[in-house]
Amino acid sequence: MMKVLCTSVDHLPATLEGNERAFTLFKTAKRAGVGTIAQGWRGSLKRKGFAPSPATWDFVQFCLSVCAADLSCLRSTSADGWTRTIELTVALHEPLLWESWKGHAEKMLKILTGDYWTLHFVVGGVAPPNGRPQPLAHDCISLLSGGLDSLIGGIDLVTTGRRPAFVSQLAHEDSERQRRYAMLLGSGATHMQWSHGISFTGSREPSTRGRSLAFYAFAVLAASKIAGRAAQVFVPENGFICVNPPLVPGRVASLSTRTTHPLFIEMLQELLDGLGVSVRLELPYRFKTKGQMLRECADQVLLGTVASDSTSCGRFRTYNRKHCGRCLPCMIRRAAFLSWGPGRDTTRYEFPSLLGSDKSSGPDDPMAAALAVLSVRDHGLNRFLGATLAFASPSERGSYRQVLQSGINELEALLQADRLL
Numbered sequence: 569m570m571k572v573l574c575t576s577v578d579h580l581p582a583t584l585e586g587n588e589r590a591f592t593l594f595k596t597a598k599r600a601g602v603g604t605i606a607q608g609w610r611g612s613l614k615r616k617g618f619a620p621s622p623a624t625w626d627f628v629q630f631c632l633s634v635c636a637a638d639l640s641c642l643r644s645t646s647a648d649g650w651t652r653t654i655e656l657t658v659a660l661h662e663p664l665l666w667e668s669w670k671g672h673a674e675k676m677l678k679i680l681t682g683d684y685w686t687l688h689f690v691v692g693g694v695a696p697p698n699g700r701p702q703p704l705a706h707d708c709i710s711l712l713s714g715g716l717d718s719l720i721g722g723i724d725l726v727t728t729g730r731r732p733a734f735v736s737q738l739a740h741e742d743s744e745r746q747r748r749y750a751m752l753l754g755s756g757a758t759h760m761q762w763s764h765g766i767s768f769t770g771s772r773e774p775s776t777r778g779r780s781l782a783f784y785a786f787a788v789l790a791a792s793k794i795a796g797r798a799a800q801v802f803v804p805e806n807g808f809i810c811v812n813p814p815l816v817p818g819r820v821a822s823l824s825t826r827t828t829h830p831l832f833i834e835m836l837q838e839l840l841d842g843l844g845v846s847v848r849l850e851l852p853y854r855f856k857t858k859g860q861m862l863r864e865c866a867d868q869v870l871l872g873t874v875a876s877d878s879t880s881c882g883r884f885r886t887y888n889r890k891h892c893g894r895c896l897p898c899m900i901r902r903a904a905f906l907s908w909g910p911g912r913d914t915t916r917y918e919f920p921s922l923l924g925s926d927k928s929s930g931p932d933d934p935m936a937a938a939l940a941v942l943s944v945r946d947h948g949l950n951r952f953l954g955a956t957l958a959f960a961s962p963s964e965r966g967s968y969r970q971v972l973q974s975g976i977n978e979l980e981a982l983l984q985a986d987r988l989l
Contacts, residue, residue, distance in 0.1 A: 570641040570652055574605065574633035575659035579692030591636045591768065593629060593659070593694050603640065603768030605632050610697050613789075617702030620792040623843045625696035626660040630673075631785035633658040636766050638681060638778030652683040659692030669842050676835040680826050681777040703795040704758055706733035709787050710802040712749060712759075714742030716878040716901060720861045720871065721804025721852065722753045727866035732802065735790045737783045738763040741889050742879055752874065762786045780827040784836065784849075791847045798846040803828055806858040808900065808975030810851060811968060813956045815896070815933075815940040830854060830968075831959040855967045857975045858900055859907030875905075876914040893917030894925045896933045900975070903982035922986040938988055941980045949973050 571588040573581075577595045580602065584590055591603040594610040620628070637656045646652045660666060666673070666689040677685040710725055712718050712734040725732045734753070736746040738761050750759035764782040784801075791799035805828040812825060826832050830851060837849050853861055865871045880901040881891040891898050898917065905913035919925035922934045943952045953972065960968050983989040 569655055570637075570645075571655045571657075572633075572637040572640060573657045573659075574629075574636055575657075575690075575692045576694045579659055589640050589768070591633070591640075591766070593632070595694075601769065603636065603766065605636050605767075606763070606765040607767070609762070609765060610694060614697035614699040617699040618697050618789070618793065619699050619701050620696050620789055621845070622662045622696055623665060623845050624788060624792050626662055626666065626693060627840065627843060627845055628785045628789050629660055629693050630658055630666075631781040632764055632766070634677065634778050635764050635782045636768075638776060639766055639772050640768055640770070642771055642773050643775060650682070652681075653686075654683055655686045655688070657688040657690060659690050661693040661695055663689035663691055663693070665843060669839055672835065672839060672842070676832065676839065677778070679829070679832050679835065680781070683777075702793065704733050704790075704793045706731045706755070706758065706794060708732050708800040708802060709791045709794070710734055711783060711787055711804065712736045712746055713783075714739065714745040714749070714879050716875060716880055716904075717806055717809075717853065717858065717861060718804045719749055719874065719878050720865050721802055722749065723870055724852075724866045725802065726753050733790060733794070734759050735783075735787045736761045737779075737786060741884055745877065745879065749874070752870075760786065760790050777825065777827075788840065788845060788847050798848050800848045800850050802850045802852060803833070804853055805851065806856055806861055806900075806904075806975075807854045807968065807971035808857050809897075810854050811956065811972060813940075813953060813972055815936040829959075855971050857907075857971055857978055858904035859978045860974065862904050862908040862912075872912070875912070887918045891915055891917045893919040894922055894934055896937070899933060899937055899979060899982060903978040906982055906985060907978050922983065922988045934983070934988060937979050938983055941976060941983060941989060944973075944976050949976070952976075 571585060573588060573590045574593060577592045577597050580590060580592055580597055591605050593605050594607060596604045596607050633656060637654055641652050641654055643650050643652055670687050674685045674687055708730055710722055710732040712722060713736065722732060722734060732755065734750045734755050743761065746761060747759060750756045787801045791801055810828045810830060833849050833851055840847055880897045882895040882897045883892045925934065957965050957968050
């Protein structure tokens with residue numbers, strides 16, 4: 569059992585259990601062995617006119633606490649080297665509101681990270697910032713990562729007359745790119761870029777399956793500044809990656825990311841509704857492939873000038889801020905560009921072709937993609953998917969099935985173009 573406590577400095581106990589790791593929210597405890605989450609951020613939010621409801625603020629504190637636990641609990645120390653058992657105690661401003669949602673939140677985190685979570689909600693959380701309210705002159709929030717999907721999502725919203733405010737999670741390689749895109753789309757002045765600011769001594773867990781919760785926390789917080797009815801929060805992600813079907817049998821459960829999986833988003837929405845947080849999470853491209861998103865983007869001229877500048881690679885740091893060309897996100901990106909049209913992709917790849925590409929880092933994604941394509945060819949899509957679509961309602965299952973078939977077709981075209989098949 570891995571034990572983590574996240575609380576305010578004022579409620580930090582004098583002594584901790586031997587195997588317990590502690591974090592303080594928004595202020596450092598200046599104590600050896602105690603980590604810090606988003607130091608100084610609450611004061612910054614107050615100065616910028618944020619005055620979220622207690623429920624919204626506690627959602628932020630909960631998400632950041634999960635991120636801290638996810639980063640500080642090493643999978644390598646678990647019984648099977650991957651699945652962790654985590655007992656997380658979160659101090660909230662209004663913890664009683666969360667008690668009836670404890671089981672729901674534990675199941676939601678199990679879907680997201682693949683781990684077994686036990687949650688405790690206690691008093692001692694930090695009070696919400698009470699800035700002078702300054703409503704945003706926008707009608708929705710859209711996540712902006714620096715990737716191709718979020719870029720297309722922003723272009724489509726602006727082109728069709730929406731007024732999105734963009735929210736980003738700071739990333740070393742993409743922070744400047746995020747700012748450029750927000751400026752390009754006319755919302756540079758209100759672009760919100762935040763970091764979870766989780767700091768502690770010791771090793772960090774690199775899988776970061778829970779990191780996306782910080783992104784959702786930032787989006788929900790930003791939505792609190794939009795006046796009127798429930799603010800929409802757009803999560804622009806193509807349907808193939810949303811569902812993220814395991815290409816080979818070994819990539820089940822948390823071995824494939826569930827960051828934007830429709831079931832996770834549905835459970836996150838239920839939690840927000842139950843807490844009284846007035847936000848609507850939207851997955852506008854859940855029935856489209858990345859190639860379809862490119863082909864159907866509302867401003868083809870603008871997209872053509874910036875699409876290749878976006879980032880997709882799962883090993884961007886490994887190759888010194890260059891796309892590898894052979895990880896699954898890179899293959900889906902290359903396949904999408906190929907379906908968009910010849911000569912469109914000017915991205916610099918470490919491995920411009922999958923044929924003969926070096927497997928020096930990470931799993932053999934091209935082989936996994938080839939096996940998936942051959943499995944669909946030989947046995948059909950239903951056999952390949954198995955129970956992948958068990959989450960979907962009967963009315964939507966056909967649409968999810970179609971986007972996964974189209975995604976496999978795009979990958980097959982890439983593998984054939986590179987003479988891997």
